[in-house]
Amino acid sequence: MRDRRPLPTSPGFWRSPVRGSWFTSVLGLVLLAGITVLFVTGLLSYAAYNPNLSPVNDQTPGKGLLGFYLFAWPTHPHWLYRLTQGVHVTLGITLIPVLLAKLWSVVPRLFALPPVRSVTHALERLSLLLLVGGGLFEFTTGVLNIQLDYVFPGSFYPLHFYGAWVFFAAFVAHAALKTPAAVRTVRRMRAGGEEEGDLVAPRPAPPTVSRRGALWLVGGGSLLLFVTSAGRSFDGLLRQTALLTPHGGAEPGSGPGGFQVNKTAAYAGITPAETRADTWRLTVTGRTGTVRLTRADLERMALHSAALPIACVEGWSTSDQWWRGVRLRDLAALVGHGDPPDVLVESLQAHGAFRRAALRADQVGDPRSLLALYVNGEDLTPDHGHPARVIVPAAPGVLNTKWVARLTFGELR
Incomplete structure (x- = not known):
């Protein structure tokens, strides 16, 4: 048996x-x-x-x-x-x-x-x-x-x-x-x-x-x-050790825009026609009404710089990049807000959970919070949010909205 x-x-x-x-x-x-x-x-x-x-x-x-x-x-x-x-x-x-x-x-x-x-x-x-x-x-x-x-x-x-x-x-x-x-x-x-x-x-x-x-x-x-995963929080050689993550194992590119992105312009459905200088406009709404600004209008405003990283909920981040653009609090003042209020940021992005994102008043008021037009001395690339993107210190990447189309200060809907 x-x-x-x-x-x-x-x-x-x-x-x-x-x-x-x-x-x-x-x-x-x-x-x-x-x-x-x-x-x-x-x-x-x-x-x-x-x-x-x-x-x-x-x-x-x-x-x-x-x-x-x-x-x-x-x-x-x-x-x-x-x-x-x-x-x-x-x-x-x-x-x-x-x-x-x-x-x-x-x-x-x-x-x-x-x-x-x-x-x-x-x-x-x-x-x-x-x-x-x-x-x-x-x-x-x-x-x-x-x-x-x-x-x-x-x-x-x-x-x-x-x-x-x-x-x-x-x-x-x-x-x-x-x-x-x-x-x-x-x-x-x-x-x-x-x-x-x-x-x-x-x-x-x-x-x-x-x-x-x-x-x-x-x-x-x-x-x-x-x-094999921690390196995605760094740039340079350490990123190449992050073999098990989608944002590691290889350098994202070279040049001023050669740092990591999460979603490309093509993935987000952003077409070149939407971001051309003769078609793109930024709509800014606030207490005194609405203004529409071209990229050239923004470039004529007082520009400021800030060294800030991008950090995403998936755990990856970049080292500090040098951003240059218009302070969010200056755009708030343009439509009648002496004290910066909350702001609703809307993207050209056609789909995705964060095509609309909100920032608190203290984030808007921080002098390093920008509507960025340039990064590392050059125009933003399409994948980094050309013609304009938000960059805010210590905020998750999804709140640093790319391809910005509208800013509404003081009223979140």
Whole structure:
């Protein structure tokens, strides 16, 4: 008679000698720190989008109390969003091997019988469903967004927003229950204690790697992802190390306009006929009415310069570029606003979520906030927003609207 292989519900099915409370606890403590940073930087990213300027910038349906506005996102230092979003995305990618190893380490518990032993146990398993499902959803949609691969239904912004709250609520509950035990396990093992717990295989297979070796393997995977993705936050040689991102691995070009773009003019549906000097006009509306300006009119106004980066929600950014154009607060004054108000910026772009974007009064009033006409001493290229684009310190790239057609000061609709 042949021996029957144990079912996954049998402890004998899971024979890896690597599994155990120490291995799981170490991974859990790493995730405790890393996911906390991810959530905080995610909230900062939410604040940077000016969600109080609804319904223009934030169209998340029914967000209620979850959409609380932390604070008015500052314009100082000018590299703030570049830092916070770079940390958010790079750390998320780096934690993927840790998350997968943690899920692998506890998979026997998924098949433990009976599936529900009490009401308390049922609630715990439900929280784990939200924790595991929410974690996989957030990491998966985040990676797909970085790759500009929108295969999921609906908009990334509200999906990731609600997914984050579900995941983090379950994560906090799980951490409150498990962190004390994880800390005790790590301390006991450091003191020379024996491995114990329901994750230890009763009949372990011959070891091919030690638990510490497995941790080094996970750490090596995280390091590999870090060095092949972090470079997209820089220009020059470091960008060529970002092999796993769509905005890395190769230089975007040369010359004054040779820095990274997210969407080209062709992708956005911008035609040369729309941006010719004899056809393009900027419509500026405010308290005293409406004026229409040609590119030549703008060039005759007082021009100012600012060194600012472009930083995108996907985590990539450029080094500081030298922009030159008309201050937004001067355009506000042109239509009767001595004190800069909020502004609605509209693009020639025919499609896309941010063909309309709003900026707060303090962003408009910052002397470095420009309607840029030039970059690095030359006219804007079509892909960088010719004939005019907004550039604001510390703002997400999508709020630095390209191919600007209209500015409406003081009234957001």
